[in-house]
Amino acid sequence: MSDDSEEFRSGSEDEEMSDYGASDADMDVEDDDDDYGFAGAEEVSTVPKVPYKVLPKEDLNKQREKALREVMDVLGIDEDTAMRVLRKYKWDSSRVQEEWFSKYDQVRESLGLVDEPGPSGRAACEAEERCFICFDSFPVRDMRSAACRHYFCKDCWRGYITQALSSGPACLDLRCPSTECKQKACVPCALVMELASGEEQSKYSTYMVRSFVEDNSSMCWCTGKNCENAIQCLVDRGPDEAMDVICSCSATFCFNCKEEAHRPVSCKTVKTWLTKNSAESENMNWILANTKPCPKCSRPIEKNQGCMHMTCSQCRFEFCWLCQGDWKEHGERTGGFYACNRFETAKKKGEYDDESRRRENAKASLERYMHYFERFDAHSKAREKARLDASKVSKDWLEQLADITKTPTSQLKFINEAWNQIVECRRMLKWTYAYGYYAFEDADRNSEVARHKGFFEFLQGDAERSLERLHEAAEKDLGAHVTKARNQADGGFDADAFQTFRKNLIGLTDVTAGFFDKLVKQLEKGFSSMEADYAGQVDDGAGPSGVNEGGEQAAGAAGGPAATGTTGHKGRRSKKARGVDEDVVLLGEQGFWTCNKCTYNNQDLTARRCEVCNEARAGPGGGAGNRR
Amino acid sequence: MAQATRLSTVAQRRIQSELNEWMRSPPEGCCLESCEPMTSWVVIMQGPEGAGGVRLYSDEVFRVRIDFGEQYPLDPPDVIFLAPAPIHPHIYSNGHICLDILYSGRNGGWSPALTMSKVVLSLRSMLASNTDKRKPPGDAEYCARVGNRSPKLSNWVFEDDKV
Ligand SMILES: [Zn+2]
Ligand SMILES: [Zn+2]
Ligand SMILES: [Zn+2]
Ligand SMILES: [Zn+2]
Ligand SMILES: [Zn+2]
Ligand SMILES: [Zn+2]
Ligand SMILES: [Zn+2]
Numbered sequence: 001m002s003d004d005s006e007e008f009r010s011g012s013e014d015e016e017m018s019d020y021g022a023s024d025a026d027m028d029v030e031d032d033d034d035d036y037g038f039a040g041a042e043e044v045s046t047v048p049k050v051p052y053k054v055l056p057k058e059d060l061n062k063q064r065e066k067a068l069r070e071v072m073d074v075l076g077i078d079e080d081t082a083m084r085v086l087r088k089y090k091w092d093s094s095r096v097q098e099e100w101f102s103k104y105d106q107v108r109e110s111l112g113l114v115d116e117p118g119p120s121g122r123a124a125c126e127a128e129e130r131c132f133i134c135f136d137s138f139p140v141r142d143m144r145s146a147a148c149r150h151y152f153c154k155d156c157w158r159g160y161i162t163q164a165l166s167s168g169p170a171c172l173d174l175r176c177p178s179t180e181c182k183q184k185a186c187v188p189c190a191l192v193m194e195l196a197s198g199e200e201q202s203k204y205s206t207y208m209v210r211s212f213v214e215d216n217s218s219m220c221w222c223t224g225k226n227c228e229n230a231i232q233c234l235v236d237r238g239p240d241e242a243m244d245v246i247c248s249c250s251a252t253f254c255f256n257c258k259e260e261a262h263r264p265v266s267c268k269t270v271k272t273w274l275t276k277n278s279a280e281s282e283n284m285n286w287i288l289a290n291t292k293p294c295p296k297c298s299r300p301i302e303k304n305q306g307c308m309h310m311t312c313s314q315c316r317f318e319f320c321w322l323c324q325g326d327w328k329e330h331g332e333r334t335g336g337f338y339a340c341n342r343f344e345t346a347k348k349k350g351e352y353d354d355e356s357r358r359r360e361n362a363k364a365s366l367e368r369y370m371h372y373f374e375r376f377d378a379h380s381k382a383r384e385k386a387r388l389d390a391s392k393v394s395k396d397w398l399e400q401l402a403d404i405t406k407t408p409t410s411q412l413k414f415i416n417e418a419w420n421q422i423v424e425c426r427r428m429l430k431w432t433y434a435y436g437y438y439a440f441e442d443a444d445r446n447s448e449v450a451r452h453k454g455f456f457e458f459l460q461g462d463a464e465r466s467l468e469r470l471h472e473a474a475e476k477d478l479g480a481h482v483t484k485a486r487n488q489a490d491g492g493f494d495a496d497a498f499q500t501f502r503k504n505l506i507g508l509t510d511v512t513a514g515f516f517d518k519l520v521k522q523l524e525k526g527f528s529s530m531e532a533d534y535a536g537q538v539d540d541g542a543g544p545s546g547v548n549e550g551g552e553q554a555a556g557a558a559g560g561p562a563a564t565g566t567t568g569h570k571g572r573r574s575k576k577a578r579g580v581d582e583d584v585v586l587l588g589e590q591g592f593w594t595c596n597k598c599t600y601n602n603q604d605l606t607a608r609r610c611e612v613c614n615e616a617r618a619g620p621g622g623g624a625g626n627r628r
Numbered sequence: 629m630a631q632a633t634r635l636s637t638v639a640q641r642r643i644q645s646e647l648n649e650w651m652r653s654p655p656e657g658c659c660l661e662s663c664e665p666m667t668s669w670v671v672i673m674q675g676p677e678g679a680g681g682v683r684l685y686s687d688e689v690f691r692v693r694i695d696f697g698e699q700y701p702l703d704p705p706d707v708i709f710l711a712p713a714p715i716h717p718h719i720y721s722n723g724h725i726c727l728d729i730l731y732s733g734r735n736g737g738w739s740p741a742l743t744m745s746k747v748v749l750s751l752r753s754m755l756a757s758n759t760d761k762r763k764p765p766g767d768a769e770y771c772a773r774v775g776n777r778s779p780k781l782s783n784w785v786f787e788d789d790k791v
Contacts, residue, residue, distance in 0.1 A: 132741040133701055134638050135645035152741075155638070160740060163702045167733060177739045179746060 051235040052255065054222075054248045060230050064212040067093055075100050080189045083208060084111045087172065091216040112175050112186035114147040131156055132178060144195070148185035150178035158195050161187075165200050169207045169214065223258055224251025231255060242267045252427070264523040265431040273376075273434035280369060295324045372437040376430050382471075383426035389475065390419035397482055404485040405498060414502060418474045418509045425467045425516050432460055435523055452527035459522055462594070462601060463515040470508040477501055507613060518601070593617065635667060639700045643667070646743050655745045657752055661691065669694040670710070671748055676756040685755050690714055692751065693723075694744055701740040704730055706778050707747060715761050718754065722771040724779040726764070727754060731784055 055063065071082040071093055088111060089095045099107050128137045133156035143151040152160070156177075164171040174187040193201055213219040213230045222229040227249040237243060237256070244261035246252045253260055257267040259274065294312040296319075311318050318327035394416050402409045440453035481501055484494065522530075592601040595610035596618045602611050609616055635643070643666055650660060657674040671692040675685030691710040697703050707730050708723035718726040728737035729750055764770070774782060 133642070135642055156740065159638070159702045163699075163732075177741045179739055179741045 051233065051243065052245050053232045053234060054245075055230045055232055056248075057228050060212070061209070063232070064209065067091060067212070071096055081111075081113060083189070083211075084113070084173070084186065087211050087215050091212060091219075109183070112146075112173075112184045114183045114185045116147050117149060133160070144191055146176045146181075146185040146187050146191065148176050148178070148181050148183055150176050150181050150185070152177065154195060157191070161192055161196055162200065165196065165203055169210060171204065172207055172211060220255055220258070222247040222249060222251055223253045224249040227251060240267055261427060262431045262434075263428065264520040265435045269434055269438055270431070273437065276369070277373065280366075280373070295319055369437065372433045376433040379426050379430035379433070383423055383430065386419065386423045386426055386471070390416075390423055393419055393474075393478070397478070401482060401485065405495070414506050414509070415474070415478065418470060418505050421509045421512055422467065422471050422474060425463070425470075425512060428516055428520060429460070429464060429467065432456075432463075432519065432523065436460070439527075452530060455527065455530060456522075459515075459519045463512070463519045466508070466512040466515045470505075470512045473501075473505055473508055477505070515601070635696070635698060635700070639696065639698065640666070642701055643696060646745070649743070650745060655749045655752075658748050667696045669696075669744065671744075673748060673752060675714070676752045678756050678758070682759070684758060684761050685714060688714065692748060694747075701742075704732055704736075704738040704742075704780070705744075706780060707751075708779060714755055715763055716755060716758055717760060717762055717764050720764055720767055720770055722774065722776070724770075724774070724782065725751070725754075726784055727751070728784070731780060735785070 067086065068079060068082050071077070071086055072079060074097055075082065075085070077085070085096050085100060085107065086093065088107070089099060127140055129140050129143060129151050130137045131143065131151065131153040133152055136153065138153045140151055143153050144157050145151045160177055161171075161174070164174045171192075174192065175181070176185040176187060189204075192204055196204060213221055218233045220231050220233075222231060224247055227247060229247050229249060231245050231247065233243065233255055241256060242262065242265075243255040244252065244263045245255050246261070254262055254267060254270070257270060259267070259270050262270045294315060294317055296317040297312060297315040319325060320327055398409050398412050398415065401407070401412055401415075405412075436453075436456060440449055440456065443450040443453040478501070481498055485498075592603050593605060594601050595613060595615055602617075604611065607617065647663060647666075654660070657676060659672050661670040661672045663669045671694065673690045673692055675688040675690065677686045678684050690713070693706075693708055693710050695706040697705060707725060709719060709725065710723060711721075713719050713721060713723045720726075727750065728735065729742060729747065730736075730738065732738040
């Protein structure tokens, strides 16, 4: 290792300490608490309690054999029987033992376990019996039976077994085909193996292995393409409780519903949302097919997604979808993109008939859905792109960078970490839109829900903005550094600039994690106790009245977030268009202030500097500490 | 009438044996109207008397068609009532019968050791044990939906052992 890199490394750590006010050790402690759904992603190092385990094929077999062996030893039974009883009780070996000893006869009967009769005499073997499948007679020694002694010829057994195997894992519980078989005796594994073809034998064995995962409530297969790993849940999960897992193949999914990982949203919401998406895709097509004619040239116009702003593809006339008026007369005065006051007013005057009102209602609900869907979809796509970029970065760029900067790749880990954070945050963010769609449906009618919605959007907005900054830095800034480094490979590398970039990216990663942690925790907790949670801080004097001293937000302050529901910005506001004043109002209400530089929400209302980046606090709360 | 199906040797011999057996001792209340071709039988069934002398079906005569497939007896044959089908909570107007032994697969009860003798006796006892002469719920809707396709293509749920 060269001197350069030594210097580079030690320097960086010192600065990190002073600038971010947190040593590596501190951050590790935070990570433990933060316990993101994707915690399992990190290579065991920082997260002690991962509630699940990834089992590659070999480990899986070992575990399965161990489970079988335990039951065989404790119950004193053979492997075939152990397999059956474990399957019956979903591989829960303590339940197996309990049931076996308390209801011995019942359990055996249900499994078709029949006491093996004594060996039949030589005479019996020489005798002929009729096979009740083909109706031909055979010497008994050429026939086979389960423990119940219902004999069939080998060919008929083969046909029976082949057909059972082709019908799936149920063949593991194959029973005697005789209609006289009162005990419904199970067909022993040994008989299946004797008569099955080589291919069928391996199929049967595969079903036995699969049973260990598929009939087992604490196991599931990884959903990743071509991945043969199983996931073992190590904790007690409630029924239908979501659990995000990440496999060593990098597939992430929910253990419970097998959809893509979706913390903090419940499996039920995910299912309803995905079902709605597929149903709505038709609905949207229908709406799109029912276009309006251009008010100027009458050409049928398809509606642009989301926005009311229409442009005729033929005459380029720009108009409002709601009132069909010239778009030039629209803008902030008419209520912005999503609300047309002209339309609202005309409706009040009764200028619109029932038909158009009904169409309007249907459209409003579709518009609302599309608002959430578009954002869900956009973050979904951004995540896919980020996934590809992340692997490109770690495959191609890191080594080049390490080479040029003469830094060991382990020192460039922060870049990987930033990208992992981006991918995971995009995923969480997209699901928060599914959450938002269902959680605040009543926001227009219920002021409490509206208040919760305001707070939710505030947290979501913080998280989203922070993520955009992080994503941009990881994408553009890193790209610029790599390009620059490549061009100046012969010694002209700007170590200082890279150092600044490093600090910035680590800070942004950390801050973004913080925002998402807050958002995720709040969603998991729900908003019902929101008022109570923050009431204490408001009473402390940090509430709206305190904020008022800043003078900038007097108008909205009185109502707090509730006011946002009644300020006339009805319906869906574009987040970017949200007034600064609202943010500050929410700030006061919620009891934290946002740093202008790094966007971290500082909890300490008296602090003069940002806890994370140490930037002096600007605005009303800054400097004087006048919140108290 | 179903088209003649090519049969495996096992199926041919098995059906022949069943025919012989049937001729020797036909199941109670049933007789063969036709077994030409060998893969498609029509059975005439006298409506049974119910328990305690209940005469729900005893004045009626039904016809059951049995179509054997290539994989018989590993696969069950198609078994339906010809019109007019008995009015019974598990028999649809198109003749489809909701009885587990007629179907293989996940919850079916077919066994290759079941003979047509046993099958028609089961059908008769299904009529005999019925006390409520009504059509299955959703009969019209079901018949409109499935038309004349094989009953084996329907997804059956067998829940009521009594009827
Ligand atoms: Zn045989
Ligand atoms: Zn048996
Ligand atoms: Zn995997
Ligand atoms: Zn789930
Ligand atoms: Zn036009
Ligand atoms: Zn308008
Ligand atoms: Zn800051």
